[in-house]
Amino acid sequence: MNRSMRVAVAVLATAGIVTAGAETMSVQVRSGQVRATASYLGAVIAELPYGTAVQVETPSKPWIRVKLPDGRSGWMHESALIRGRLQLRGGETVQASASVNEVALAAKGFTQQVETEYRKQNPTLKFTWVDRMESYRVTPAEAQAFLRAGRLQPRTAEGAQ
Amino acid sequence: MTQVRAVCRGWAAVLTLWATVSAMSLWAGCQTIKAVGETVAVVGVATGAVTEEQAQSIVRTGAALSSAMEHLTPENEYWIGRTVTATILSRYPPYDRPNLNRYLNLVGQTLALFSERPETFGGYHFLVLDSEEINAFAGPGGLITVTRGMLRLCRTEDELAAVLAHEIGHVEHRHGLQAIKKSRWTGAFTTIVAEAGKTLGGAELAEAVRAFEGSISDVMQTLVNSGYGRAAEREADAAAVRILRTAGYDPRALVTMLQEMKRRLKPGGLDFAKTHPDPEERIQAVLKMLGGGGAPTPPPPERQSRFAAAMAEL
Numbered sequence: 097m098n099r100s101m102r103v104a105v106a107v108l109a110t111a112g113i114v115t116a117g118a119e120t121m122s123v124q125v126r127s128g129q130v131r132a133t134a135s136y137l138g139a140v141i142a143e144l145p146y147g148t149a150v151q152v153e154t155p156s157k158p159w160i161r162v163k164l165p166d167g168r169s170g171w172m173h174e175s176a177l178i179r180g181r182l183q184l185r186g187g188e189t190v191q192a193s194a195s196v197n198e199v200a201l202a203a204k205g206f207t208q209q210v211e212t213e214y215r216k217q218n219p220t221l222k223f224t225w226v227d228r229m230e231s232y233r234v235t236p237a238e239a240q241a242f243l244r245a246g247r248l249q250p251r252t253a254e255g256a257q
Numbered sequence: 258m259t260q261v262r263a264v265c266r267g268w269a270a271v272l273t274l275w276a277t278v279s280a281m282s283l284w285a286g287c288q289t290i291k292a293v294g295e296t297v298a299v300v301g302v303a304t305g306a307v308t309e310e311q312a313q314s315i316v317r318t319g320a321a322l323s324s325a326m327e328h329l330t331p332e333n334e335y336w337i338g339r340t341v342t343a344t345i346l347s348r349y350p351p352y353d354r355p356n357l358n359r360y361l362n363l364v365g366q367t368l369a370l371f372s373e374r375p376e377t378f379g380g381y382h383f384l385v386l387d388s389e390e391i392n393a394f395a396g397p398g399g400l401i402t403v404t405r406g407m408l409r410l411c412r413t414e415d416e417l418a419a420v421l422a423h424e425i426g427h428v429e430h431r432h433g434l435q436a437i438k439k440s441r442w443t444g445a446f447t448t449i450v451a452e453a454g455k456t457l458g459g460a461e462l463a464e465a466v467r468a469f470e471g472s473i474s475d476v477m478q479t480l481v482n483s484g485y486g487r488a489a490e491r492e493a494d495a496a497a498v499r500i501l502r503t504a505g506y507d508p509r510a511l512v513t514m515l516q517e518m519k520r521r522l523k524p525g526g527l528d529f530a531k532t533h534p535d536p537e538e539r540i541q542a543v544l545k546m547l548g549g550g551g552a553p554t555p556p557p558p559e560r561q562s563r564f565a566a567a568m569a570e571l
Contacts (some may be wrong), residue, residue: 206334211340230382
């Protein structure tokens with residue numbers, strides 16, 4: 097096997113690992129909800145903070161069965177997860193397997209620090225109301241009650257199963 | 258000379274591989290192209306085909322090939338959405354009616370559960386704006402604001418749900434972020450490679466704030482002046498039909514809401530008339546999605562009475 101062929105085989109083998117090896121995923125939202133069943137109307141058994149790594153047990157869509165750091169299992173929606181490990185603030189050790197992009201992801205771009213600086217320069221913007229808006233929360237139980245009271249019957253095959 | 262030829266052979270091998278693997282991976286989109294770039298670079302170094310410096314160049318090229326928006330994480334999107342919404346709220350005062358806003362959030366946040374992107378970094382939140390304009394804004398990440406004028410068009414909860422589901426569709430497809438010019442963040446996202454955990458220093462922070470300011474300006478320009486464009490509006494309408502149907506609402510309410518909007522929008526107005534395609538065009542497209550029209554099923558009395566009670570505050 098010549099050198100080009102060796103390189104080709106190595107790349108294709110590694111690419112295969114990249115495609116198939118999605119065992120570790122990380123929570124990419126502020127609070128990732130883990131449910132007992134593959135449904136938004138299912139009971140929440142845990143809430144995982146941004147950056148928590150979980151192991152994929154069943155890579156189905158849109159609900160993925162994952163193993164939590166404490167050993168329990170549950171279902172998370174794919175929109176709450178990103179492949180690989182997120183390197184976060186607070187001096188966690190960089191994982192040897194993390195790519196350049198993963199390592200830098202959480203430290204780059206627009207963060208709270210950028211908003212704070214921007215607010216100093218634009219004191220008239222209505223952030224107080226944005227904070228108030230974010231305080232408007234509907235719990236899963238309230239959503240279920242709202243659906244029932246309005247005689248709404250969600251389809252079970254899509255979205256919230 | 259031999260060394261030069263060896264390097265050239267190495268590059269040729271890598272480029273051939275790049276083409277092969279990229280072609281194999283096109284179905285998986287830009288993320289994969291970037292991943293393949295990194296893979297090619299890592300393996301190239303490991304096998305001695307390319308130097309570390311060349312490998313980094315490959316990674317950079319791969320990143321450049323992928324879409325601009327992809328670099329924005331849900332957290333980045335969240336911070337953009339907050340400032341976009343704070344800017345909207347400095348132009349349109351909030352309508353401080355706790356019961357009405359609570360109802361809007363019950364309808365909107367329940368609908369969002371049935372979208373293809375039910376979880377965003379900070380979640381979906383809704384607020385009424387004190388304006389008679391017919392308008393609504395989907396802040397990136399899920400901060401959705403709707404004017405009193407828009408709410409007045411709705412005669413049932415199903416029609417209100419149609420308005421909100423359309424806005425959720427924009428968030429689902431990240432249309433707001435697509436408005437951000439690539440040039441805004443090339444600096445912030447390629448030169449500011451802060452170590453994890455490190456806060457940005459003076460010059461880096463200033464650069465990031467400049468990029469942030471530009472990004473906010475791009476999103477605002479699209480939300481308030483130019484609109485997302487026909488294709489994005491059609492995507493949001495398609496998402497709305499899907500979300501309404503899945504949640505249990507009658508998707509034909511989107512058609513009747515658009516018919517009412519058509520009656521009430523003033524041509525040349527500075528609201529939805531400016532940023533959205535003609536309602537008739539949207540009606541025809543939605544009818545095709547639905548496979549026909551017809552009047553929506555009247556909502557049950559329980560649903561209609563809670564809608565009427567909340568809208569009494571308008």
